[in-house]
């Protein structure tokens with residue numbers, strides 16, 4: 001049974017409800033010194049399963065190390081804790097938000113020894129990108145006037161709380177102009193990524209996406225889609241994507257844990273038409289794999305029960 005809307009585990013203990021007390025000087029609240037993950041739980045024929053749990057936990061741990069956060073749990077212990085929290089939520093489909101952060105109690109920038117490192121796991125309902133809709137989403141996107149923070153300033157491979165002020169601003173600006181999503185460019189003017197997704201294009205039957213040197217988060221969905229494409233014999237290219245490439249592409253789509261594979265049907269003034277054939281094929285395959293109705297290219301699903 002679902003106990004509350006959000007099930008929360010904090011520092012090794014399941015809380016009775018989704019309220020937790022934090023020190024007013026919690027470092028992460030003031031300075032964004034947190035790292036987090038977004039993970040999906042899917043209903044499968046064998047019960048609920050977590051998608052690519054180990055990869056998410058590894059990314060969390062690597063991000064925490066970047067900020068000098070010493071976690072009291074190693075990867076195996078975090079995996080176990082996440083599975084137990086999902087099981088306790090009673091949910092078949094869920095979004096899991098692990099968060100490691102510096103707590104109180106100093107206003108000094110260096111959290112030092114004064115700020116304990118906390119780890120939280122929240123399990124919340126996930127009813128699709130557009131709640132209530134059974135249709136696969138399609139995004140109208142715009143090129144953002146905001147630059148993607150260069151990795152020389154904030155490493156794009158780290159999913160840190162403070163890094164997301166860049167995405168928050170860019171998404172708000174795009175949505176204020178009536179678009180669904182934004183595409184940020186890096187300091188060289190090349191395509192970087194969406195506010196919370198990676199970008200793929202299709203040109204002449206080839207699947208193209210950029211790499212870490214474009215200042216992107218190395219998305220786990222991105223890696224999954226590339227693996228699916230390679231297994232299907234589709235030619236994949238990892239290289240910078242220019243605005244001209246995007247403008248001249250036959251198809252374009254976003255990938256991300258929440259979004260899965262979402263066709264881009266418009267970029268600013270340019271109507272791309274409906275979902276292209278390669279996007280549809282990859283989206284359908286991905287959707288079937290995450291829901292356990294098609295074998296995955298690797299051990300991607302962790303059964304919860």
Ligand SMILES: Cc1ncc(COP(=O)(O)O)c(C=O)c1O
Pocket residue numbers: 038167193194195196197198216217218219220221222255256257258
């Ligand atoms: C900025 C950004 N890029 C890309 C992604 C896609 O990453 P993943 O596929 O691991 O969810 C996300 C979502 O986590 C993101 O926030």
